[in-house]
Amino acid sequence: MKPQAIHFISIGGSAMHNLAIALHQQGHTITGSDDEIYEPSRTRLAQHGLLPETEGWFPEKISDRLDAVIVGMHARKDNPELARAQALGIPMYSYPEYIYRHSENKQRVVIAGSHGKTTITSMILHVLKYHKREFDYLVGAQLEGFDNMVKLTQRAPVIVIEGDEYASSPVDSRPKFLHYQPHIALISGIAWDHVNIYPTYEVYVDQFELLADAMPKGGILVFDQTDDMLDVIGQKEREDVHRLPYKAHPYEIKDGQTFLLTKQNTRLPLLIFGEHNMKNLSGAMTVCDRLGITEDMFYEAIQSFKGASRRLERVTTQGSKTVFRDFAHAPSKVEATTEAVREQFPDKKILACVELHTFSSLNKNFLSQYKNRLDAADVAVVYYNAHTLAVKRLEPITPDDVKAAFGRADLQVFTETADLQTWLLQQLPQADVLLLMSSGTFGGLDLNTLI
Structure with missing residues (x-):
């Protein structure tokens, strides 16, 4: 892709500022605006020369010289920069739309669920990096050994995406994960949240069923079989969609140390703990198997996984x-x-x-x-x-x-x-x-x- 001029409306968001940095590193010309930018976004944007000089919205930043505008959820529907971009007919994307556009020719793996999706995504990224695989990614936390929370390249054959159920943009109320069109989707569990967007449990659950129903022929749906509602969604017959249920990996705790128990009766020490993390690990292992990572390779890599930032x-x-x-x-x-x-x-x-x-x-x-x-x-x-x-x-x-x-x-x-x-x-x-x-x-x- 040739270098483009791209403007970010709400550049200070967690995912937005990471995407801005990733595109800047790819050689694109990046500008942005926001009415409030907190740490660590402020420092990280400044380090890359992308921090807006003044907080606020400036329609004059929007001109027909722009190739694209990416709009974040923090902006309101009446945002003046958004209105200016619409009036000029500049191509506009929510960040999930842009991620999909950039990964149309890649194998797309999407990790969704009410809880555990950041950790599962992080585990998969850790294992792939440990074994020197080529991959792009989008994850919702800073990880040890990764400079950015987003990586986009032309050469990587696969992209691993943490997909949340929040609305995509001020003008698109669809959940972000519906834009990614995954070949492999994992749903880690369903527990009602985001009542400002989904006023009832039933409406909330519907979003995950839409994700499962949108799986393509030959797609793979990985899900936590111990979650009652998710088991109903996961076991539903879908033409040519392969279902892979998982549950917590066997483990034991001894003297404050958690060990994985393998089929070969070996005990592998971990740096993480908790039954929910043993479920996360099992889900990550299931996905990695479909990406060509053998069981032994996964076990070797996961022992050094320390967890994502602020996740236990x-x-x-x-x-x-x-x-x-x-x-x-x-x-x-x-x-x-x-x-x-x-x-x-x-x-x-x-x-x-x-x-x-x-x-x-x-x-x-x-x-x-x-x-x-x-x-x-x-x-x-x-x-x-x-x-x-x-x-x-x-x-x-x-x-x-x-x-x-x-x-x-x-x-x-x-x-x-x-x-x-x-x-x-x-x-x-x-x-x-x-x-x-x-x-x-x-x-x-x-x-x-x-x-």
């Missing part, structure tokens, strides 16, 4: 105390992560801390989905910020609402970061494991001081 990430271990942080925010993720830590450390005192940060988690009508999700922790605490509720224009919630929703009378609830920090510092001497779960930052919690 061990921040530090000092003496008998350990701090983990995890991206978990949806109810199913909070439960799976907390239970994984409990299983790994059955005799340790676990302090689990959750931030309600997303639209769904702060929705008063959705809070009941968190009932009993923190029961595996010895001490449980929830933080939320009233300002975030106001910004998202949500109905106010009270600490009593949160306690009732989680079903724990001893639940601690904080709305101020300073109060949470003080309380945690008081509790840490009695705790063995601190588990921080959030897609945010707990309002700027000073993690270094806690460590």
Whole structure:
């Protein structure tokens, strides 16, 4: 593809700024705009000379000299740059549309699901890189050994894509994963989330059924057979679509160390743990088999996999105390992560801390989905910020609402970061494991001081 001039509307987004950097590295001329850019996007864009001089929207940046405009979900339908691009008739793409356009001649592998998709994608990328395979990718977290979260080349025969169910753009409400048209699709599990987009569980489930139904003849559908709803979707007869169910890989825990148990009766030590991760590993192994990675090759590579950033990430271990942080925010993720830590450390005192940060988690009508999700922790605490509720224009919630929703009378609830920090510092001497779960930052919690 010859070099093009491409403008990004909402260049500061996690996927958007990585795509901008990847295309810049391919020799394209990249410009962009955004009305707010946070870290690490700001620093990474600046390092590549792509950070907009001024935050905001500038229609004058849109001219007929552009070959394409890529628009992110952060932009609104009435965005002035979007309107200008539409008026000029410049080719416009959501980023999933652009990724598909760039990979039409590749084998496309898409990893979807309510939870686990980042980790499964990361496992596949780790194994392929370990064995020096040529591949492109799109993943939702920074990985050790990978400079960027997106890689696009002309020569790679396969692309591995983390495909989420969020809307594609302000003018396209279809889930991103429907644009990729995968030859191999994995669905890791279904647990209702994103209530601002999918108001009922049934509507949410429908999106994954659409993905499965769109599989081409000769396509391969990989799915978690232990998920009741997904098992129904996965086992549905589809003409010439090959179904590959999976479940958690056999494992055992000994003295705080997780081992894979292979068919050859060998025990392989892992750097990750938790039953949900053993499911993720099994799914990744199933996909890798279809990409020419043998069982022995997979086992050799997966032992050095440390996990994706903020996915049950061990921040530090000092003496008998350990701090983990995890991206978990949806109810199913909070439960799976907390239970994984409990299983790994059955005799340790676990302090689990959750931030309600997303639209769904702060929705008063959705809070009941968190009932009993923190029961595996010895001490449980929830933080939320009233300002975030106001910004998202949500109905106010009270600490009593949160306690009732989680079903724990001893639940601690904080709305101020300073109060949470003080309380945690008081509790840490009695705790063995601190588990921080959030897609945010707990309002700027000073993690270094806690460590």
